[in-house]
Amino acid sequence: MSRSGETEYDSEVDIDGLLSDEERADRQTSTGEREQPATAADTETSGGLRSRLPSPSLPSPGLPGFSLGGLALSLAVCVAAFLAAGVVVPLGGVAGLVGVFGAAFLLGLLGRGRYLELVVAGAGTAAVGALLDQLLLAAVADIAAPLAAISGAAGLLVAVIGCYLGRDLRAGLTQSVG
Structure with missing residues (x-):
């Protein structure tokens, strides 16, 4: 100095x-x-x-409309609904999918649901939930990968359908008749 x-x-x-x-x-x-x-x-x-430096407010260049904040919201709502449905609805493994459907429907109805974010959140929640639900069976019988793939695909499907139906209902409620 x-x-x-x-x-x-x-x-x-x-x-x-x-x-x-x-x-x-x-x-x-x-x-x-x-x-x-x-x-x-x-x-x-x-x-x-x-x-x-990357700008955190801009979406990823290859994924239009995708944001980490939206993914976090979708994931949090899907996980909460997955857990709540598993406690309330006595349907076994199907209850989690009902929860993911309900979460996607709610987010679509509120206008917060984007397909890509909900697909990732729904598929991930269903896959991880099914693996944790059947952890002993998946470890002993060596069916972890097929179980995760099937559950993830089911979660993806119910998330897309739920978001679509929620958006459709929202559009029907907000448009004028006639």
Whole structure:
């Protein structure tokens, strides 16, 4: 450190490369003049740290309409409904699927259900629930993979149907007659 109160900088660190274009334009040079904004060629080579980080508010580029927040909501509602249906409805393994259907229907009715998020949540909840329900049988008889695949497919199917019916009912309730 310098005794004059100035901070020393590592000469190998490119400060301008870490700054965004707006911060770079606002930064003053040592002579008091404003720096010129970067050109398109400059931003392609050193886009700044913020441009390199993924934005959490944007959906995944390959999956339109998919968000982690929506997946978390769908998963939480599906798991809660799966557990509640297993306690209330005495139908064995089918009760969990009834719960997933009810959760997807409710989310579709409220306008919060997106197919892709509900498919992932419903299939995952049903597959894991079936494995945990039949844990001893799955471990001893070596049927864990087929059991998870069948339960996951059933969960996927009931989630899609539930979301579709919930959206259909919501559309029918909100549209004017005539």
